[in-house]
Amino acid sequence: xxxxxxxxxxxxxxxxxxxxxxxxxxxxxxxxxxxxxxxxxxxxxxxxxxxxxxxxxxxxxxxxxxxxxxxxxxxxxxxxxxxxxxxxxxxxxxxxxxxxxxxxxxxxxxxxxxxxxxxxxxxxxxxxxxxxxxxxxxxxxxxxxxxxxxxxxxxxxxxxxxxxxxxxxxxxxxxxxxx
Numbered sequence: 256x257x258x259x260x261x262x263x264x265x266x267x268x269x270x271x272x273x274x275x276x277x278x279x280x281x282x283x284x285x286x287x288x289x290x291x292x293x294x295x296x297x298x299x300x301x302x303x304x305x306x307x308x309x310x311x312x313x314x315x316x317x318x319x320x321x322x323x324x325x326x327x328x329x330x331x332x333x334x335x336x337x338x339x340x341x342x343x344x345x346x347x348x349x350x351x352x353x354x355x356x357x358x359x360x361x362x363x364x365x366x367x368x369x370x371x372x373x374x375x376x377x378x379x380x381x382x383x384x385x386x387x388x389x390x391x392x393x394x395x396x397x398x399x400x401x402x403x404x405x406x407x408x409x410x411x412x413x414x415x416x417x418x419x420x421x422x423x424x425x426x427x428x429x430x431x432x433x434x
Contacts, residue, residue, distance in 0.1 A: 265298070292339070293310075294371065295375070296323035299321060305379050307381050308381070311357060311384065314352060315352050316351045317381065319350075323367065325370065325371075327367035331346075359383050361381060363380075390409040418433070419432070419433045420432040
């Protein structure tokens, strides 16, 4: 007896086994199966590089949905940094930040992976707007008369703040520097 196997697929998988006996009798055995179509992941967002703006202290949820077969797993990461709670990765279609700080600003990467290459990824730019925060390097700077003194003042703000430096002199207050 000789056996041949042939597979056909057109929306489904059809296995045909043909057995030929020595007495030239032909038997056809057909087994019907299911064709599973694998599809690489695709993120369903408006466009990569989207900017999400929020005020400091407000909550924000970054969302990412994907299609593919099998269903993709979604992982969040942050470009050149860890996520706000200190983790390197977060798994889930939504990444929540309960109370934003200026340090949460940055590029977040949503990656969809279902084992079918290539994985898909999108970048979302989170911009946290906040009022100016001022730091001085030293509270007191002592200098002798007619000598230079360096005053260091660090101002962080989003959007960028206008910084104006005033000095108190013999003639009263005068503007010294404007950015």
